[in-house]
Amino acid sequence: MMVSVAYFVLYFLVFLTLLYLLLFNRKRYTRQLTYYPRISILIAARNEEHHILNCLQAIAALDYPHDKIEVLVGDDGSTDRTRALVEEFAKGRPGYTCVPITDTIGLAKGKANVLAQLARQATTDIFLFTDADIEVPPTWVKAMLSALDQKVGVVTGLTTVKGRSLFARLQSLDWLYSLGLMQVFSDLNMPVTTMGNNMLLTRQAYEDAGGFENIKFSVTEDIAIFNQVLKQGYKFRNIYEPSVLALSAPTASFGELLQQRKRWMRGSVYLPVYMFAIFVLHSAYYPVLVPFFFQAPTGIAGGIFLAKLLLQSLYLHTCLKRLNRTAPWWLYLIFELYLLVSSIILIIYFFLPTKLMWKGRRY
Secondary structure: HHHHHHHHHHHHHHHHHHHHHHHHHOOOOOOOOOOOEEEEEEEEEEOOOOOOHHHHHHHOOOOOOHHHEEEEEOOEEEEEHHHHHHHHHHHHOEEEEEEOOOOOOOOOOOOHHHHHHHHHHOOOOOOOOOHHHEEEEOOHHHHHHHOOOOOOOEEEEEEEOOOOHHHHHHHHHHHHHHHHHHHHHHOOHEEEEEEEEEEEEEHHHHHOOHHHHOOOOOHHHHHHHHHHHHOOOEEEEOOOOOOEEEEEEEOHHHHHHHHHHHHHHHHHOOOEEEEEEEHHHHHHHHHHHHHHHOOOOOOHHHHHHHHHHHHHHHHHHHHHHHHHHHHHHHHHHHHHHHHHHHHHHHHHHHHOOOOOOOOOEEE
């Protein structure tokens, strides 16, 4: 009982601190550009025929001089119409190129190998990375560039899930809530991670880090390159603004969601200790609360549950408000149930001795 009480005291102290920092320690990096450099957009694609055109059309609609955009799409052995669709889209657009990936270089595998080869073909000094199932906003490039200075080597944008189904909306809240927790640390100049589907790297920082081909293989290649860039002395910026909010296709099933989160959890071992501690503290809530229900008076246990729901909803509401988004009150309640079920199942699933399926490959 005393251990549970100590846990809840710590949990709420940490959560209140995070909420305070979210509300009163917001950092803004965007500024008006006075110069528009040439940039390269690098996209790894494998069997993305249902999404790739939406991705490319969003890039074609960017509010940035089109003659200063180089788009390189690496086709990673697709067995569907991905390559044909990219090549057809590239006709009449000289800045767009489809690059068939047929071999590997260095230590890179899978997506990291594709990006390593695209980086070698890029002709600019600024790389922007996104995924084939992502739609970036028109303001994306300008906003990402505006966060750069001479000491910054990596800039991270913001991504959430699109779609009107209940499952898609819950995934969207999950993304924005988790990224909102990370943003608090980023605003304190404490590095956490980046996202490979919404990331900017300067060529100099990328090459100083050795490139993907010289980094030990990881299924979370974005975290690996982020950490290497920071080791070279570069600074980072994370932006939590509508101007960089990209939209991802939702996972189609709960099984796919588990595979996605298992891959992310493998990458969590590369997170800094303070962020890993937050995730452990957050994940332990229900494993601690459920036994507590059988030991403590119902009113006290229920009050602890409601306090967590209120704080979490307020935190999430603040994150949504920053992005000019809203959610009905009942969705906050369902989101709590979603977190309960998904977190327990995911913890069990993570420790099962099964291979990780990612883009049709086992790792």
